[in-house]
Amino acid sequence: MKIICRCQDITEDEIVAAIKQGATTLDEIKRLVRAGMGPCQGRTCRRLVTQILARELKKPVAEIYPSTFRPPNRPVQFKLVIAELERQKAEEVKKASKSKEGKKK
Amino acid sequence: MKTYYDGIVIGGGILGVSIAYELAKAGMKNICIIERKYLASGSTGRCGGGFRQQWSTEPNTRLAMASVDRLEHIEQELDYKTEFYQGGYLILAHTDDEVTQFNKNVEMQKRLGLGVNIVNPDEAKKIVKFLNPDLIKLATWCPTDGHINPFLLTQAYANAAKRLGADIHLWTNVTGLMKKSNTFFVMTDKGVFETPILFNCAGSFSRSIGEMLNVEIPIDPYRHEILVTEPVERLWDPMVISFSVGLYARQEMNGGVVMGMGDPNEPVGTYVGSSMHFMYEMSRRFTTLFPKLTGLRIVRQWAGLYEMTADAQPILGPIDEIENFYQACGFSGHGLMLAPAVSQLMAELVTQGKTSLPIDDLHIKRFRGQARFNREKSVV
Numbered sequence: 001m002k003i004i005c006r007c008q009d010i011t012e013d014e015i016v017a018a019i020k021q022g023a024t025t026l027d028e029i030k031r032l033v034r035a036g037m038g039p040c041q042g043r044t045c046r047r048l049v050t051q052i053l054a055r056e057l058k059k060p061v062a063e064i065y066p067s068t069f070r071p072p073n074r075p076v077q078f079k080l081v082i083a084e085l086e087r088q089k090a091e092e093v094k095k096a097s098k099s100k101e102g103k104k105k
Numbered sequence: 106m107k108t109y110y111d112g113i114v115i116g117g118g119i120l121g122v123s124i125a126y127e128l129a130k131a132g133m134k135n136i137c138i139i140e141r142k143y144l145a146s147g148s149t150g151r152c153g154g155g156f157r158q159q160w161s162t163e164p165n166t167r168l169a170m171a172s173v174d175r176l177e178h179i180e181q182e183l184d185y186k187t188e189f190y191q192g193g194y195l196i197l198a199h200t201d202d203e204v205t206q207f208n209k210n211v212e213m214q215k216r217l218g219l220g221v222n223i224v225n226p227d228e229a230k231k232i233v234k235f236l237n238p239d240l241i242k243l244a245t246w247c248p249t250d251g252h253i254n255p256f257l258l259t260q261a262y263a264n265a266a267k268r269l270g271a272d273i274h275l276w277t278n279v280t281g282l283m284k285k286s287n288t289f290f291v292m293t294d295k296g297v298f299e300t301p302i303l304f305n306c307a308g309s310f311s312r313s314i315g316e317m318l319n320v321e322i323p324i325d326p327y328r329h330e331i332l333v334t335e336p337v338e339r340l341w342d343p344m345v346i347s348f349s350v351g352l353y354a355r356q357e358m359n360g361g362v363v364m365g366m367g368d369p370n371e372p373v374g375t376y377v378g379s380s381m382h383f384m385y386e387m388s389r390r391f392t393t394l395f396p397k398l399t400g401l402r403i404v405r406q407w408a409g410l411y412e413m414t415a416d417a418q419p420i421l422g423p424i425d426e427i428e429n430f431y432q433a434c435g436f437s438g439h440g441l442m443l444a445p446a447v448s449q450l451m452a453e454l455v456t457q458g459k460t461s462l463p464i465d466d467l468h469i470k471r472f473r474g475q476a477r478f479n480r481e482k483s484v485v
Contacts, residue, residue: 008359021264024275028143031150031256034359039335039404068407071379075335075402081388082399 004052005045007038015049019056026050026067039075042067107272109299112136112455113291115279115314116306118149119255119441120433122262122273123448124304126183129269131456137272138263139279139293141310145259148308149441151377151409153331153353153365155344156442157194157250158219161210161482164466165418165439166217171446171462173249179445185261187253188358192342194250195224195232196483197394198242199349206482207245214247221247233341235395240350252344252355255441279307282317284427302429302455309375309410311420311434320426323472324412324435325373329365330383332406336360340398346485352390353485362401364391367411367485377408411438416478421447421467422454431455432469437484 002012010033018032026042029035029049036042036049046067054061111133114121117140125138140146156176158169180187198204207223214221224246226238232246263273274295281292282303291298305322307314315322337360344355354364366387384406392399414420414435423431433451436443450460471478 021260022273022275023143025143027146031145032260037405039402041405070405070407071381072384072403072406075404077400077402078388078392079399081384081403082392085385085389 004048005035005038005042007040007044008034010035010045012052015052016056019053024053024057025065026053027065029053030067036067041070106296108297110135110137110272111300112302112304113289113298113300114138114304114306115291116140116147116304116308117144117263117273117275118147118306118308119145119259119262119444120306120308120436120448121304122259122266123444124306124433124451125271125273126262126266126269127448127452128455129266129271131452133456134270137274137298138266139274139277139291139298141276141278143275144263144273145256148409148412148438149255149259151331151407152255152438152441153252153344153355153363154255154357154441155194155250155252155353155355157247157344159194159196159210159214159221159245159247159250159483161206161213162418162479163213163217164464165443165481166214166219167462168443168446170217170219171449172443175445175449176253179258179261183261183265185257185264187257187261189251189253190358191249191251192344192355193232193246193248195229195343195345196245197229197236197240197345197347197350198244199240199347200242203349204242207243210483211245219247220249221245232343233345235340235397236345237394237396240394246343250344252357253441254358258441279314279317282314284318284430287429289430302431304431304433304451306433308434308436308440309412311412311432318427318430320424320430322420322432322434322469324414324420326375326410326412327371327373328376328408329367329371329411329438330379330387330406330408331363331365332384332387332403333357333364334362334401335404337362337401345394347394348483348485350390350394351485352387352394354391354395361404365485366390375410377410379406379408383408413437415472415480417481417484419443419447419467420469421450421464422469424469437481
């Protein structure tokens with residue numbers, strides 16, 4: 001048994017079974033067995049799954065439809081996003097007060 | 106390649122595959138599905154995955170109740186695991202207007218025989234312990250609602266339809282339609298198909314399909330964004346919805362929390378990219394409602410299209426201008442939860458000429474020359 005997607009514990013057999021059901025693209029594999037949906041977003045398994053697809057469908061790797069890359073680039077905590085939002089707001093307030101001072105002078 | 110079918114379904118989302126399956130089950134085995142990309146590549150594969158029966162209009166509640174009845178036995182019938190889970194739906198009211206509206210909704214839902222209750226903030230906090238109870242006035246709770254994996258349900262229907270003899274043409278784009286003496290000619294980039302009965306299940310692209318036959322299908326697509334967090338241990342069971350904060354959140358079976366929101370400033374269009382604005386806004390809304398969960402990590406965000414009609418209810422059944430051109434579209438973001446019942450009704454309509462539940466009030470003619478509608482209010 002070979003583990004292909006280590007975030008979601010997906011084995012090669014599961015991926016081959018999905019291809020036998022009619023999956024021909026990385027996106028379909030992702031949706032059916034969740035390979036590439038874990039915290040690393042398919043950075044490890046994307047190429048492996050592409051190779052399995054190419055092997056099973058007897059097509060060159062270049063002809064396998066790639067999956068969509070989705071933000072964020074790596075897992076982000078909610079509090080970090082909120083902190084960034086607050087920093088931007090504070091900066092805007094600072095800018096606004098500065099331009100007011102400038103006008104007064 | 107076979108080019109003549111007894112029925113052709115345009116669209117390989119949940120509506121398309123479930124209608125194909127029900128038709129095949131009712132005896133019309135020579136049918137096919139035409140899909141632009143792959144199964145569930147449109148709105149179905151991008152949705153939140155919940156099913157609920159708590160609606161503000163009668164037709165939606167009726168259809169949703171029939172759907173849940175059917176979903177309860179769908180895994181055995183289709184012989185496929187779908188992550189079906191009846192964890193309930195908790196809908197939160199934050200304002201006095203909402204309290205009045207929810208009381209009205211619950212009264213109507215109870216009249217139709219739905220087991221739904223009004224709970225106070227403390228009881229709501231017992232159901233979902235991470236909620237901020239200060240923001241809530243009351244909540245409605247229906248334990249038979251729940252969630253399901255949309256990809257697996259679509260695949261389950263598709264596999265079952267294939268077993269009964271239906272064909273599925275993936276990566277086939279419909280480029281034109283023509284009707285000549287009772288036969289539809291479906292022009293695609295893979296060749297021409299002929300059929301006497303045509304179904305429009307193209308979701309957000311239903312308007313374009315209608316235009317190919319010179320009829321107006323009043324559906325506009327709007328982008329709705331959604332995100333998922335890393336898998337964590339069980340936090341809560343139900344889907345939580347708040348219309349005033351404007352979010353829905355549920356925990357998937359594998360542990361990730363899926364949440365999305367509606368944006369009233371979203372323009373009409375079929376763009377499905379992600380935006381930074383959504384990530385900021387969603388984080389703000391989520392942490393207002395769940396102040397203890399600020400440490401959760403966002404793994405991925407994406408977007409899908411709501412195919413909105415003017416009253417946020419679907420367009421079902423035949424249309425007057427063209428015979429045998431059936432519509433099952435315009436579900437306004439709730440196709441997955443209504444599909445199991447709708448597909449059965451559509452198959453009944455075609456094979457028996459009548460339906461077991463009334464669908465006349467969802468006929469397309471309600472939009473012709475009318476300015477005011479009984480709009481569905483329970484939409485995020």
